[in-house]
Amino acid sequence: MLFVAMFRKERNLTVPVSVQKDIRTRLAQGQSQRRVARELDLSRNTVAKYVAREDFSPAPKITKPRSKMEPSAQLVTSWLVQDEKMPPKQRHTIQRVWERLVEEEGFTGSYHSVMRWMHRYRVERRHPGQGFSELVWQAGQMHVDYGQARAVINGIEQVVYVLVATLLYSNARFAVASPAQNAECVCAGLRMIFEHIGQVPTRCVFDNASGIGAKHRDGTVTMTRLFEAFATHYGIKVAFTNPYSGHEKGHVGNAVGFLRRNLMVPLPRAQSLGQLSALLLSRCDKLLERNHYRKNIPIGELFEDDKAACSHLPRIGFDACSWQRRTVDKVGNIQVDNHTYLVGSQHALTQVHVGIHAQSIEILNQSGQRIIEHSRSYSTDHATVFDPLSVLPNLIRRPGSYPQSITTPLTPASLSPLSRPCR
Numbered sequence: 001m002l003f004v005a006m007f008r009k010e011r012n013l014t015v016p017v018s019v020q021k022d023i024r025t026r027l028a029q030g031q032s033q034r035r036v037a038r039e040l041d042l043s044r045n046t047v048a049k050y051v052a053r054e055d056f057s058p059a060p061k062i063t064k065p066r067s068k069m070e071p072s073a074q075l076v077t078s079w080l081v082q083d084e085k086m087p088p089k090q091r092h093t094i095q096r097v098w099e100r101l102v103e104e105e106g107f108t109g110s111y112h113s114v115m116r117w118m119h120r121y122r123v124e125r126r127h128p129g130q131g132f133s134e135l136v137w138q139a140g141q142m143h144v145d146y147g148q149a150r151a152v153i154n155g156i157e158q159v160v161y162v163l164v165a166t167l168l169y170s171n172a173r174f175a176v177a178s179p180a181q182n183a184e185c186v187c188a189g190l191r192m193i194f195e196h197i198g199q200v201p202t203r204c205v206f207d208n209a210s211g212i213g214a215k216h217r218d219g220t221v222t223m224t225r226l227f228e229a230f231a232t233h234y235g236i237k238v239a240f241t242n243p244y245s246g247h248e249k250g251h252v253g254n255a256v257g258f259l260r261r262n263l264m265v266p267l268p269r270a271q272s273l274g275q276l277s278a279l280l281l282s283r284c285d286k287l288l289e290r291n292h293y294r295k296n297i298p299i300g301e302l303f304e305d306d307k308a309a310c311s312h313l314p315r316i317g318f319d320a321c322s323w324q325r326r327t328v329d330k331v332g333n334i335q336v337d338n339h340t341y342l343v344g345s346q347h348a349l350t351q352v353h354v355g356i357h358a359q360s361i362e363i364l365n366q367s368g369q370r371i372i373e374h375s376r377s378y379s380t381d382h383a384t385v386f387d388p389l390s391v392l393p394n395l396i397r398r399p400g401s402y403p404q405s406i407t408t409p410l411t412p413a414s415l416s417p418l419s420r421p422c423r
Contacts, residue, residue, distance in 0.1 A: 015046065023050045068109030069117040072101055080121065094118050139169040140309030142201035144190070146181050146211075147256035151276055152269040160273065162264075162280070163189035166255040167201065169309075170302030171292055173255045174284045175263065176277035179359055180378050182211040183224040187320035188358040189277075194234065195317065196281050199310035203237040213240065226322045233318045235311055259284070273359070322356040333384060336361055339377045342386035347371065361385075 019040065026036045037047045069076070076097055083091040092100075098114040101107035147162045161178040163186065174193045178185035194200050206212060213223035221240055223231075231238050263283045270276035288300035295302065326334040332345035336354060341361055343352060352371065355362035361374045374385045 020050050067117050068113050139306045140202040141168050143205045145207045149260050149264045152267050154271050164256045165193050167306040170299055170306045172299055172303040175259050175280045177273045183226045184320050184358040186212045187230045191318055199307045200234045201310050205239045230318050324354050326354050327351050340384040341374050
């Protein structure tokens with residue numbers, strides 16, 4: 001029993017700070033080390049250790065975790081070193097490392113043990129330039145991205161695209177609804193936001209998937225012709241996040257989720273996308289009363305600094321319309337984005353000017369006179385978009401074509417000439 005007690009005392013080399021202080025106090029009062037050890041139930045070696053110690057400053061407790069991966073560490077390290085010469089998408093994942101160890105080495109550890117070892121490996125071998133930096137944004141700069149949400153439009157629940165723009169200095173956030181994610185919708189949505197806040201940001205940062213351009217691996221950027229004209233019209237500088245680094249758009253990405261949870265729960269209801277956009281903007285205005293998440297100042301006050309750094313709106317708003325030329329086919333249709341629009345058989349085999357707006361398709365003849373305007377289709381059924389009134393002249397001239405006319409399914413059975421008895 002004495003041996004066990006002495007063994008316990010010898011192993012108890014780390015004692016609480018209060019006991020360490022008691023040892024030093026008793027020795028300063030003239031007690032011997034033997035007596036101090038006996039009265040405090042410590043080994044004499046432990047007492048001698050704290051008598052000789054000169055520095056009692058706190059130090060971190062550094063322990064190296066034990067892992068079942070240690071016997072295989074050298075092998076896995078060789079795999080990862082070889083990976084550095086391979087394309088990024090053809091390197092070992094944690095799952096693949098674990099699978100190979102199990103299949104080839106009879107590894108009995110869990111996936112999570114491999115995951116923890118891999119994380120330590122990557123952290124220990126980071127280059128000095130790796131990692132993220134806290135960014136400080138100047139007033140007047142905006143970050144733009146898209147998100148999706150559900151809403152009830154004219155009584156029908158559907159998915160809508162939400163264009164979110166956040167002013168990075170103040171964290172003021174604004175959102176409008178779009179029928180799709182393309183250059184026309186981006187330009188129309190941003191014009192709505194600019195006119196709502198009454199100013200134009202000096203710089204806009206976009207995600208690569210915003211529909212207005214792309215940033216390539218070599219750093220070059222290509223933009224659509226329409227958005228280049230939009231940027232020129234409002235005098236804004238345009239930048240793109242790295243398409244392969246999602247963290248670069250974390251600010252606006254968080255804003256997308258925040259606005260979806262706070263502005264669109266429960267499902268908003270509106271008669272049109274325009275009405276839904278007005279509703280979202282009014283709700284965004286109420287968010288200006290909140291405090292900034294870090295600066296602890298009302299967002300509305302910081303928003304005024306943002307607006308002061310922005311540019312003035314031009315006198316004329318930008319018309320977000322892409323103009324193209326099309327040849328009308330023999331039955332009077334044209335194709336736009338794989339959707340068919342009826343121009344009219346009287347315009348067959350002629351060329352027309354097609355104005356592609358966010359929510360409409362405008363068709364002019366060669367002299368610039370309007371022929372017809374259709375709602376722009378984003379559906380997947382690819383049915384021909386037409387105005388029934390524009391089909392009537394052709395039906396009057398050729399009444400025998402009525403049974404196969406595209407207007408027949410729209411005509412009530414009671415009004416159909418086919419349902420009337422012959423006299």
